[in-house]
Amino acid sequence: xxxxxxxxxxxxxxxxxxxxxxxxxxxxxxxxxxxxxxxxxxxxxxxxxxxxxxxxxxxxxxxxxxxxxxxxxxxxxxxxxxxxxxxxxxxxxxxxxxxxxxxxxxxxxxxxxxxxxxxxxxxxxxxxxxxxxxxxxxxxxx
Numbered sequence: 512x513x514x515x516x517x518x519x520x521x522x523x524x525x526x527x528x529x530x531x532x533x534x535x536x537x538x539x540x541x542x543x544x545x546x547x548x549x550x551x552x553x554x555x556x557x558x559x560x561x562x563x564x565x566x567x568x569x570x571x572x573x574x575x576x577x578x579x580x581x582x583x584x585x586x587x588x589x590x591x592x593x594x595x596x597x598x599x600x601x602x603x604x605x606x607x608x609x610x611x612x613x614x615x616x617x618x619x620x621x622x623x624x625x626x627x628x629x630x631x632x633x634x635x636x637x638x639x640x641x642x643x644x645x646x647x648x649x650x651x652x653x
Contacts, residue, residue: 518535518538518580518581518582519576519580519581521534521535521581522535522571522574522581525568525571526571526572529568532567532568532571535564535567535581535585536564539581539582539585540560540564542582543560543563543564543585543586543589544556544557544560546586546589547559547560547563547589547593550593551593551596555596559589559592559593559596560589562592563585563588563589563592564585566588566592567584567585567588570588
């Protein structure tokens with residue numbers, strides 16, 4: 512039960528100290544990635560897992576402890592992203608994430624993904640190391 516309380520405490524602490532969210536990323540990324548990888552393969556799973564943590568970070572203030580563990584909440588986010596994408600990503604899903612799908616390579620593709628500077632302003636840049644939202648890997652700056 513200590514881990515459950517710990518995850519909740521870390522998530523709660525991340526509201527005041529966004530860098531604390533990195534602990535959840537380090538603790539749960541591999542499990543989320545493996546869950547997604549079994550369903551869509553390694554490359555899409557990297558993107559979806561990174562997107563799941565980006566969504567979790569952005570929505571961390573809406574986490575409700577009475578509805579379950581942080582780990583379950585993270586898997587729920589990953590499952591919802593998986594459901595949105597289906598096994599074949601639609602052009603509208605790629606557009607929503609600011610990516611051009613193979614069928615949408617025009618210069619008019621909407622860029623809805625936040626810029627790196629807006630992510631820093633929202634605290635994502637405070638995560639330990641450098642979170643690559645494309646691969647979901649954290650690289651140390653040391």
